[in-house]
Amino acid sequence: MSVEKHVVVILPHPDDESFGSAGSIANFRSQGIPVTYLCGTLGEMGRNMGTPPFANRETLPLIRKQELQNACQVLDMKLQMLGYRDKTIEFEDRMEIAKHLKGILDEIEPSLVITHYPGYAVHPDHNALGAAAIKAVELMEVEKRPVVWTQAFARGFKDDLGEPDVVNDVLDLFEKKMEAILCHDSQAGGIIGQLKDYKKLGNDVLQQAKEQFGTETFYTWNFDN
Structure with missing residues (x-):
């Protein structure tokens, strides 16, 4: 994994960071990289x-914010909220977000x-x-542009x-990643719900989880295309 000066993760929702890149984040932090x-x-x-329901439409934002703060504490990374509304980013002015x-x-x-x-x-x-983040980097002076890793699924x-x-x-950071994922209790379902007590479960379920979460893949964005 690359040695970096500072890594910035730009994603829209609480839990995106944990499911998609918690292992990579934990690895960077283990090297002392902000x-x-x-x-x-x-x-x-x-x-x-x-599951069972403990949130409602009014309480969900506060619950998810606290879950996110807990996950960021587990991963030892700084959190900055951008303040956009869920499910509306596609309707915002992309250039304005990019400039932000x-x-x-x-x-x-x-x-x-x-x-x-x-x-x-x-x-x-x-x-x-993702498109706005790439545009933001594209707007920067070429010599100051960070590398951009993009995740597809x-x-x-x-x-x-x-x-x-x-x-x-x-894989060696599996437990740290699971700890971050499980902070998002309101969103836990499917295999994640099964894994709340993953250390007590059988090897088959644990192996399935490790196969799903033990590798994180990205595409380096090519600004020349």
């Missing part, structure tokens, strides 16, 4: 309210930005904020994009 998460929204329009992000990046001067690959990240907020993305050029084995 990591800052610019989180787009509070995820206030999310459909999951806990550029102002923050100009202050932090990161060497690496992690975001979503526009068009290949399923959720409209993922695609829109839409069905069949490799058919269009090929194999990711960045493959981070984070």
